[in-house]
Amino acid sequence: xxxxxxxxxxxxxxxxxxxxxxxxxxxxxxxxxxxxxxxxxxxxxxxxxxxxxxxxxxxxxxxxxxxxxxxxxxxxxxxxxxxxxxxxxxxxxxxxxxxxxxxxxxxxxxxxxxxxxxxxxxxxxxxxxxxxxxxxxxxxxxxxxxxxxxxxxxxxxxxxxxxxxxxxxxxxxxxxxxxxxxxxxxxxxxxxxxxxxxxxxxxxxxxxxxxxxxxxxxxxx
Numbered sequence: 736x737x738x739x740x741x742x743x744x745x746x747x748x749x750x751x752x753x754x755x756x757x758x759x760x761x762x763x764x765x766x767x768x769x770x771x772x773x774x775x776x777x778x779x780x781x782x783x784x785x786x787x788x789x790x791x792x793x794x795x796x797x798x799x800x801x802x803x804x805x806x807x808x809x810x811x812x813x814x815x816x817x818x819x820x821x822x823x824x825x826x827x828x829x830x831x832x833x834x835x836x837x838x839x840x841x842x843x844x845x846x847x848x849x850x851x852x853x854x855x856x857x858x859x860x861x862x863x864x865x866x867x868x869x870x871x872x873x874x875x876x877x878x879x880x881x882x883x884x885x886x887x888x889x890x891x892x893x894x895x896x897x898x899x900x901x902x903x904x905x906x907x908x909x910x911x912x913x914x915x916x917x918x919x920x921x922x923x924x925x926x927x928x929x930x931x932x933x934x935x936x937x938x939x940x941x942x943x944x945x946x947x948x949x950x951x952x953x954x955x956x
Contacts, residue, residue, distance in 0.1 A: 810908035811848060814900050822878030822897035824849035827863055828913065834885040835873040841887060843910065846903025847894060851913035859916040866916075 808816060824842065826849050828835035842849050854863050854872070867874045869883035876882075877893040895901075 810906045812900070812903060812905075814898070815846065815848065815903045815905075818898040818900075819848060822899075823876075824894075825876040826851040827854060827867065827872065827874035827876075827916065828852075829854040829872050832872050837887075838873045838875060838885040838890065841885075841890060845891075845894065845899065845901070846905045847899055848905070848908065848910065850911060852916040853913045855915055856922075858922055862916050 811819070824847055826835070826838060826842065828839065828851060830853075839851070852859075852863075854860050863874060864870055867876070867881045867883065869881065871883045873885055874881065874883055875885070875890060875893075877897050880893055882889055882893065
């Protein structure tokens with residue numbers, strides 16, 4: 736009886752050893768795979784490194800569409816820059832114009848960057864009338880659309896259609912100073928040309944050539 740038990744235990748021993756060897760091999764493969772895993776880390780300066788240590792939570796950045804988190808350039812948010820590139824805003828103003836002041840304030844309050852041209856003399860006014868086909872102030876251009884006079888409702892509608900935010904936050908942005916619609920240099924050139932034309936004497940008409948008196952024979956040359 737003892738010999739039978741001893742024989743059974745001896746026969747079962749290789750089977751257990753085989754199972755243990757399989758488990759050890761499996762565990763070794765898993766451990767090797769874990770040791771072989773590497774992580775790609777992109778630093779703040781854009782430098783890429785590889786490591787076997789998983790990145791910290793602060794290093795993991797969720798993907799975005801690039802618009803909402805895009806940094807502001809020169810204090811102008813991304814959405815506003817997009818609208819500016821397609822539909823730039825221009826204000827045409829003149830002296831002692833309360834409506835011009837209201838339009839300027841409305842644009843700044845909404846956070847809309849714009850260029851401003853002033854109408855100071857007849858030369859500016861002629862250029863303004865030619866450009867906007869208008870004679871009232873202020874003039875406002877949103878892209879290719881022009882408004883003559885200031886209406887808060889109309890201006891807001893045009894800005895909405897152009898994609899400007901209802902309230903843009905311009906951090907540190909400074910609006911450029913207003914400049915004359917026609918530069919002073921161009922006015923000087925035009926004035927010099929007018930003066931030269933006025934000073935030029937009128938071309939005197941050449942007198943008709945005198946014909947010799949007819950000869951007695953009646954033949955004329």
